[in-house]
Amino acid sequence: MRSRMTSAPANTRRRGQTTRTRFITKKRIRVCHVITQLELGGAQDNTLTTVERLPAEHYETHLISGPGGLLDDRARRLGERYRVAPHLARPVCPWRDVAAFLELKRLFRTGRYDIVHTHSSKAGVLGRLAARAAGVPLIFHTAHGWGFHAGQPAPVRSLFVWCERVSSRVTDRIVAVSEATVRNGLAAGVGRPAQYRMIRSGIDPRPYREATDVASIRHKMGFDPARPLITMVACLKPQKSPLDFIDLAARVRSKLPGVQFALAGDGELRVPIEASIERNRLGDTVRLLGWRSDIPDLIRASDLTVLTSRWEGLPRVFLESLAAGVPVIATRVDGGPEAVTDGVNGFLFPPGDTPAMAQRVIELMENPAGRSALREGARSSWKDDFDIRHMVGQIDRLYQERVSGVFTRT
Structure with a gap:
């Protein structure tokens, strides 16, 4: 009534x-x-x-x-x-x-x-x-x-x-x-x-904080447990600029051929992305995972997360990465700097600057101590209002x- x-x-x-x-x-x-x-x-x-x-x-x-x-x-x-x-x-x-x-x-x-x-x-x-x-x-x-x-x-x-x-x-x-x-x-x-x-x-941070057997998760998902894994989670649409991620992967692979990349998501740009992977001969380096229901496992099993968006509100994957203690390499757009601080829990770059993003990824993959410090910084950056x-x-x-x-x- x-x-x-x-x-x-x-x-x-x-x-x-x-x-x-x-x-x-x-x-x-x-x-x-x-x-x-x-x-x-x-x-x-x-x-x-x-x-x-x-x-x-x-x-x-x-x-x-x-x-x-x-x-x-x-x-x-x-x-x-x-x-x-x-x-x-x-x-x-x-x-x-x-x-x-x-x-x-x-x-x-x-x-x-x-x-x-x-x-x-x-x-x-x-x-x-x-x-x-x-x-x-x-x-x-x-x-x-x-x-x-x-x-x-x-x-x-x-x-x-x-x-x-x-x-x-x-x-x-x-x-x-x-x-x-x-x-x-x-x-x-x-x-x-x-x-x-x-x-x-x-987000609910609890699934991202569970104990992680990285090798087991990577093996279950079809990745080589011994190779580093860099992940981007995004809808494959112009806002997320996923072709920049493929460009980044090609640049990193030219210096560090052992790194593997995962792109989780789907959308209107899938066909151009597949063509770019083939054109750059990245078939053994980049995997398109489609939509996934096990994103917490994927992020916890990653060494870095990447986001190449041209505009955002507050990217969800930033919060997921902080909860999991995974450093973020991403574009400096909109609310991103409110979660990611350069040198503390990741690094941000101007949209489209894939050469600089790729170079930072290479440096971090060659510097385990620096990557470990960023992981700790990511965990400590979590805020209750996330x-x-x-x-x-x-x-x-x-x-x-x-x-x-x-x-x-x-």
Whole structure:
């Protein structure tokens, strides 16, 4: 049964603020999270984990996504709390996007949600506008990383920035996964400083801290236990620039032919990557592992992890590597420096500077003592706010703050 709540008195509202009729559950707050697609990635895993772990005594938490994600089966375990919006998809398609907007608006109205919380760019724009049109009292958005970046053509970037600016006007709070995400959003004119709350993406560190029999894990995965292993975990899409990883592997192999490389993930760039491996004669050096469910084992069995991204929010693999005590060699983008410090737990480089990254990998592979110091630095760099339990707790606290600040009981 739902008890009526009233918004704050008119004289306490900001000038020009739209009045919305507000409802909330008597015992539990109804929350709906929305994400474009449940592909295998940090934003998707964190969204699902939030839905699964928000306290059931306080929340009735639902999830909506577009179809076709590798995590769909996990979402189906939510039962009736999971819904698919058939037209919600990443590519821009006007008729399909209008259909997705109408689907979301209908689902929000029938669900009578107190909070809608969106994730990812497409779901973030359509979901927030649909939530406002459906009269949802509180609207949140998590920026896991902005959909606009310097590498885009100017008209495309301008369009994406404009969409985020419009959406921010109907957003109560923007959750940013890093300080850099806040800075980049404000610099682009997205939202006001008071709208932002920084809550880092989190992981469960425990699987990465288990005792490691490196030789056994490598043998089980088909790697030579006696050869060094360097790993990149990423979706094979332009954002992650995985072809740079193949270039790095070729440069390292020319100096250290005994090093082996693992690329875990899949995506649209797989065919060009396979062609690059063949062209560089790296068939006995680089293995494409596809999507894996044993990432903790893979990272614990690695000497180094690498990430060649052109833009990010806060890379999940950084946190996984720190939890496992594995040094990181990566690009210096967005929230990366908030987790990786040069010479302490890894090294960061300008995006695209694969020669420098490869040279640093070579130096570390030739310097076991230096690599050991970085491993210790990685372990000691772990912060509590990288823990998934802290992340969910902060989201819970944010919801409670906004609910108590907006609603009054009658």
